[in-house]
Amino acid sequence: MNAMIFAAGLGSRLKPYTNNKPKALVALAGKTLLQRAIEKLKSLGVDRIVINVHHFADLIEDFLKENHNFGVDIRVSDERGELLETGGGLKKARELFIPNAPVLIYNVDILSSIDLNELIQQHESSNALVSMVMRNRESSRYLYFNQDKQLTGWKNCKTGETKVARPDMEKSEPLAFSGIHMVNPKLFDLIVEEGKFSIIDLYLRLAKTEKMIAFEDQSELWFDLGKPAQLLKAEGIVKNLE
Known part of the structure; x- marks a missing residue:
C-alpha cells in the first residue's frame, strides 16, 4: 500500500512559525508534524510514502536524510517549479507510487487518533473509488453525503457557493473533511485535469x-494544526497524552 503526505503548502496561516521553515517541520511537543505523520503511517505498515515538497523543500529533504527516512521507503515529489495544489500534486506523484496499489493520503498538518485500519477495511470492502474521512464538526465548508454515504455536493457557508454533484444533495448530510482519504489506483486513469x-x-x-x-x-482526537492557536492547544493535549 502507498501513502502520500501533502507537505508542499506555504503554511501562510501558521506564521510566524513558518517564516524560516515549512509547515511540515514545525514542532508539536518535540516532534515535527512531518515526523508524526510518517510515524503514524509507518505503524500502519505502508510499503511506500510519497511526500510532495515546494516551500523550503531543501529543508524537508535534509530532514529526511538526517533521519534516514525513519526506516521507511520514502520518495519525494518535487513541486519546486510550481505548487500544484492537492489534485495536481497527487497527479504529479503518480509515477512514484507502487503501481496498482491504493494510496492513503494524509495532510501533514492533521493530528488525529483515528484507527486507519478501519478506514482501509471499509475502503476495501466497499469497492469505492475514494473513501474520505469526515467528521460531524463545525466548518465553513462542507461536503454532502446521502444515505448511502455517497458524495453529492459541496458548499461554502460563508459565501453561499455551492457545487452539486448529484441531485439529492439537498437531502444529504453536511460533514467536514478531515484531510485524510484513500483512493483506488483506478482514480489516476480518470484524471483529465492539468x-x-x-x-x-x-x-x-x-x-x-x-x-x-x-x-x-468519531475518534476522540482531531486537530487541524494550520493556525498558531490550534497548534498551541494541541501542544498541551499531546504532552498530557505522551
Missing part, C-alpha cells in the same frame, strides 16, 4: 458517476 487543481473539485466531478463515500470518524 496543472494545478483541487482534489475536491476532482472528487465532485467524479462523484456524478463514481462511488465516492464517507468514512465517518
Whole structure:
C-alpha cells in the first residue's frame, strides 16, 4: 500500500512559525508534524510514502536524510517549479507510487487518533473509488453525503457557493473533511485535469458517476494544526497524552 503526505503548502496561516521553515517541520511537543505523520503511517505498515515538497523543500529533504527516512521507503515529489495544489500534486506523484496499489493520503498538518485500519477495511470492502474521512464538526465548508454515504455536493457557508454533484444533495448530510482519504489506483486513469487543481473539485466531478463515500470518524482526537492557536492547544493535549 502507498501513502502520500501533502507537505508542499506555504503554511501562510501558521506564521510566524513558518517564516524560516515549512509547515511540515514545525514542532508539536518535540516532534515535527512531518515526523508524526510518517510515524503514524509507518505503524500502519505502508510499503511506500510519497511526500510532495515546494516551500523550503531543501529543508524537508535534509530532514529526511538526517533521519534516514525513519526506516521507511520514502520518495519525494518535487513541486519546486510550481505548487500544484492537492489534485495536481497527487497527479504529479503518480509515477512514484507502487503501481496498482491504493494510496492513503494524509495532510501533514492533521493530528488525529483515528484507527486507519478501519478506514482501509471499509475502503476495501466497499469497492469505492475514494473513501474520505469526515467528521460531524463545525466548518465553513462542507461536503454532502446521502444515505448511502455517497458524495453529492459541496458548499461554502460563508459565501453561499455551492457545487452539486448529484441531485439529492439537498437531502444529504453536511460533514467536514478531515484531510485524510484513500483512493483506488483506478482514480489516476480518470484524471483529465492539468496543472494545478483541487482534489475536491476532482472528487465532485467524479462523484456524478463514481462511488465516492464517507468514512465517518468519531475518534476522540482531531486537530487541524494550520493556525498558531490550534497548534498551541494541541501542544498541551499531546504532552498530557505522551
